[in-house]
Amino acid sequence: MVEITRSYEIEVEMIDSDHRRLVDIINEITQAIDDKREEECARLVPDFVTFSKQHFAREEALLAKNGYPGVDKHRRHHASLNYKMDTMLALAERVVESVAARDELRKELIFFLMDDVINEDMNFKSFLVDAASRKGN
Numbered sequence: 714m715v716e717i718t719r720s721y722e723i724e725v726e727m728i729d730s731d732h733r734r735l736v737d738i739i740n741e742i743t744q745a746i747d748d749k750r751e752e753e754c755a756r757l758v759p760d761f762v763t764f765s766k767q768h769f770a771r772e773e774a775l776l777a778k779n780g781y782p783g784v785d786k787h788r789r790h791h792a793s794l795n796y797k798m799d800t801m802l803a804l805a806e807r808v809v810e811s812v813a814a815r816d817e818l819r820k821e822l823i824f825f826l827m828d829d830v831i832n833e834d835m836n837f838k839s840f841l842v843d844a845a846s847r848k849g850n
Contacts, residue, residue: 715739715823721831723838725845727775731768732830738764739822746819751809758805758818762798765825769794772834779844781837790833797825 715736722729738761745754769791776784801821807814 715743715826717830721835723834723841725775725841728768728772728834728841731764731771732834734764735761735768735826735830739826742822743819746808746815751815754808754815754818755805758801758808761822762802765794765798765829775841776837779841781840783837787833787837791829794825794829797821797828801825 717729717732717736721732723732738757742754742757742761745751745757773784773788773791776787781787801818804814804818804821808818
């Protein structure tokens with residue numbers, strides 16, 4: 714079971730809520746794998762990809778609205794994750810008949826989350842916290 718600890722929250726409810734939903738979907742997918750409900754797993758992966766893209770759009774809009782200087786770099790990072798999402802979709806098509814696809818999908822989901830939330834999003838956390846405090850004053 715994947716969990717985002719408090720130290721990895723961005724402290725912006727919209728983003729943190731999206732991250733919790735991504736974790737929830739990942740946990741649903743991995744639970745379906747563990748319970749040998751491969752058809753459900755295959756159905757959930759496109760939902761994960763769709764929600765991820767929606768999350769990226771919301772996050773990028775928020776960064777742009779607040780004048781984050783690294784917004785273009787972050788957009789490029791999100792674009793670079795498209796190949797991982799394509800890989801996940803391809804694996805989802807094979808999970809019913811392939812243990813290897815199920816195992817690889819589990820790894821891809823975890824790495825995706827770590828790459829986006831932990832490796833990249835933490836770069837703008839202090840900027841958004843500072844921006845929110847400036848608006849509050």
